[in-house]
Amino acid sequence: MDTVRNIPTFLPEILQARIESYGSSGKIPVVPIAAALLAISYLFILYFQRPRALQAPLLRAELSEKERQKTYLTDSVSLLAEGYRKFKNGIYRLTTTDGVESVILSAKYLDELKNASDDVVNFPAAINVLLAGKYSGISGDVNALAQHVIRSDLTPSLGRLQANIAEEVDLALERFLPACEDWTTIKVHQALLNIIAEVSARMFVGAPLCRNQRWIELSRDYTLTAFSVARAMRQWKPWMRPFVQYFTPELRQLKKVRQEAVKFMMPVTKERSETEIKNDDMTQWMKAKSSPSWAKDYEGQAALQVQLAMAAIHTTTMGATHMLYDLFARPEYVEPLREEIQTVLAETGGFTKDTMAKLKKLDSFLKESQRMSPPGVTTFKRRIMRDLTLSDGTFLPEGTLVEVDTVSRTKDPALVDEADKFDGMRYYNLRENATTTRDAHMHQFVTSNSSSMHWGAGRHACPGRFFASTEIKTIVAKMLLAFDMKLADEAAGRPKNFHFGVQVTPDSTAEALFKKRRAAA
Numbered sequence: 001m002d003t004v005r006n007i008p009t010f011l012p013e014i015l016q017a018r019i020e021s022y023g024s025s026g027k028i029p030v031v032p033i034a035a036a037l038l039a040i041s042y043l044f045i046l047y048f049q050r051p052r053a054l055q056a057p058l059l060r061a062e063l064s065e066k067e068r069q070k071t072y073l074t075d076s077v078s079l080l081a082e083g084y085r086k087f088k089n090g091i092y093r094l095t096t097t098d099g100v101e102s103v104i105l106s107a108k109y110l111d112e113l114k115n116a117s118d119d120v121v122n123f124p125a126a127i128n129v130l131l132a133g134k135y136s137g138i139s140g141d142v143n144a145l146a147q148h149v150i151r152s153d154l155t156p157s158l159g160r161l162q163a164n165i166a167e168e169v170d171l172a173l174e175r176f177l178p179a180c181e182d183w184t185t186i187k188v189h190q191a192l193l194n195i196i197a198e199v200s201a202r203m204f205v206g207a208p209l210c211r212n213q214r215w216i217e218l219s220r221d222y223t224l225t226a227f228s229v230a231r232a233m234r235q236w237k238p239w240m241r242p243f244v245q246y247f248t249p250e251l252r253q254l255k256k257v258r259q260e261a262v263k264f265m266m267p268v269t270k271e272r273s274e275t276e277i278k279n280d281d282m283t284q285w286m287k288a289k290s291s292p293s294w295a296k297d298y299e300g301q302a303a304l305q306v307q308l309a310m311a312a313i314h315t316t317t318m319g320a321t322h323m324l325y326d327l328f329a330r331p332e333y334v335e336p337l338r339e340e341i342q343t344v345l346a347e348t349g350g351f352t353k354d355t356m357a358k359l360k361k362l363d364s365f366l367k368e369s370q371r372m373s374p375p376g377v378t379t380f381k382r383r384i385m386r387d388l389t390l391s392d393g394t395f396l397p398e399g400t401l402v403e404v405d406t407v408s409r410t411k412d413p414a415l416v417d418e419a420d421k422f423d424g425m426r427y428y429n430l431r432e433n434a435t436t437t438r439d440a441h442m443h444q445f446v447t448s449n450s451s452s453m454h455w456g457a458g459r460h461a462c463p464g465r466f467f468a469s470t471e472i473k474t475i476v477a478k479m480l481l482a483f484d485m486k487l488a489d490e491a492a493g494r495p496k497n498f499h500f501g502v503q504v505t506p507d508s509t510a511e512a513l514f515k516k517r518r519a520a521a
Contacts, residue, residue, distance in 0.1 A: 054397050056103055058093045059083050068095035073235075076502050077377055077407055080104070084408035091394060097234045097501050100129065102401040107409060107450050110380060112390055113402070114458030123460040125383035126401055132233035135241065135251055136226050137258070143304050145286055145294070150463045153285040154203065158470055159353030161203065161280065166351035168202040168210065169195070169474050173482065175211075180514045185488055189321045189508040192475070193220055193313065196320065199471055200312040204305060206281035209268060218261040219309035225254045226310055231500055258306060265302035273298065282308065315375050316468045320475060321506040322373040322497075323366050326422065327476075328487045328512055329494035333424045334480065337362055341477045351477075356470055359477065364428035366472060367445040370454050372422055377407035378502045379453045403502070406453045415451065445469050483514045 059079060060068055071079055072095060083092050083104055091109075093101045105113070113121050124139055131138040158165075172195040178184055197220045201210035209215060228250045236244050245251055272283050273295050283305070287295060294300065327333060340361045348355045384400040396402065411419045427443040434440035441447060446469045448455040448462075455462045462468075479485065487494075488511040495510035 054103070054400060055395065056091045056093045065095060065099055069097055069099060073097050073501055074499065076499060080377055080405045080408050084405055098237050100238065100401065102403055104405050105402050107404055109390060110404060110450055110457055113382065120385055120388060121382045122385050123382055125385065126381040129383065129401060130381055131230040132241070135233045135245060136230040137254065138226055138230055145290060146304060146308060147463055149282060149285045149289060154282060155466045158466060162352050162356070162470065164202060165199060165470060165474055168199045169478050171211065172198040173478060177514065180483060180516045183513045183515045185511050186514045188324055188510060188512050189317065189506060192320045193317050195475060196317050196471065197309070197313050200309065203467065204282045204308050205268065206279040206283065215264060218257060218264060219306065219313060222257045222261055222306055223310040223313045225250060225257055227314065229254050234501070261306045262299060262302045265305050266298050269301035270298045312464060316471060318375055318506060319370060319468065320472045323369040323472065323476060325494050325506060325510065326369045328485060330422065330424065331486065333365060337365060338480045341480060351474055356473055359473055360431060361425065361428050362473055362477065363445045364426060365424040367427045368422060368424050371410045373497055373506070374406060374454045374504055376502045376504060378403040379406045380404040380457050404453060482517060484517055486513050488513050
């Protein structure tokens with residue numbers, strides 16, 4: 001019985017009684033006792049080492065999950081506004097379209113998080129979840145070589161390339177807009193989509209390929225279909241997607257378009273890799289900085305061109321469309337903007353880097369349009385890759401999806417004067433009244449900071465925003481000089497935006513009337 005008396009006292013009474021019964025018979029089964037001890041030890045370890053839970057309230061927890069999903073899908077702005085009122089300086093959870101929860105963070109955490117390394121706070125991992133990247137192909141993980149070339153070659157070269165951009169805009173306007181000798185109906189989004197696809201291609205693959213109608217169609221269709229796939233797949237819970245993918249027509253169409261696009265581009269990348277002719281475009285810059293293995297990976301280069309086209313076309317087209325809709329709805333801005341363009345061109349002698357810098361009113365109108373109709377109502381989408389405790393003690397477990405509410409901040413009267421009013425000269429006036437050059441720069445369209453985060457934040461802020469800004473300004477400026485424009489249905493007012501979760505898109509079917517200006521004839 002001495003053996004029985006030495007049994008550790010932390011064992012459950014039932015187990016101890018069972019051992020005592022065995023002990024009275026003089027037979028103690030070693031294996032079952034060892035297994036029981038291991039099991040109990042494991043339970044103790046699980047108890048004391050269980051992961052810490054996220055301490056954040058769930059917005060509208062009183063509703064069912066389906067009701068929360070539906071509201072997020074159709075009216076995320078009201079959800080974010082409610083969350084902003086209740087938890088402005090804290091965090092809360094939001095149920096997204098597919099039931100996955102996202103944590104909405106106060107902007108006060110931005111500086112701390114944007115400086116964290118990618119193995120702690122990861123952008124591509126979040127985009128892959130929020131835009132169903134496995135299926136849509138939309139990824140925040142842009143090819144490292146392409147990112148480097150955009151930052152080191154494209155952006156610094158915009159001054160030199162401005163003449164090419166202006167030339168391509170002229171050619172694209174001629175191709176995709178009719179003569180418009182009299183008032184002519186134009187589908188605005190469709191026209192801009194084609195124009196921007198061609199102008200972007202001029203920077204990526206150069207002329208004359210950028211004008212190839214088949215490439216324009218493929219890059220345009222791939223862009224539209226990829227986001228259709230993201231919307232379709234986000235309506236299913238993640239565990240269901242491996243099954244429903246086989247019954248999703250958008251996904252089949254995306255695979256088809258991608259295959260065609262890569263097949264179309266492969267001979268081009270092969271020829272460009274083998275030729276000694278040096279073009280002034282992304283393909284040439286990547287060739288110059290690539291490894292020997294990449295130079296021979298024609299399929300990989302072709303696939304990258306498809307991805308670059310999608311990244312360039314989507315948000316740029318949305319931004320330009322929003323701007324024109326806002327301009328059509330507020331014709332009082334047309335003449336001041338047109339006058340600025342004419343005055344600056346007279347000073348600079350044409351569309352140059354200096355011209356872009358001096359178009360401050362146009363820049364202001366574009367930034368205000370983005371404030372009122374951003375590409376998305378949240379930004380700084382990140383996935384927490386390992387447990388993270390912030391400086392104020394806020395704990396974010398591994399796997400947490402986080403975002404920052406931008407739309408509520410830009411509509412907060414404490415931060416923005418007359419926040420609900422569209423003021424196309426808002427940022428022009430702020431720049432003119434700034435006391436330092438640095439303060440003036442804070443109000444430019446391309447600036448990304450805690451007050452204007454539509455381009456993202458930190459090192460993952462959109463690297464192509466400088467090109468996008470130049471492209472939109474050039475297109476809109478040339479349109480204003482060449483055409484009188486107005487809504488086809490002026491009584492209906494500005495075409496309504498569509499919301500899908502946190503995404504904001506302009507009406508792609510809205511029509512406007514264009515008429516060539518006599519002064520431009």
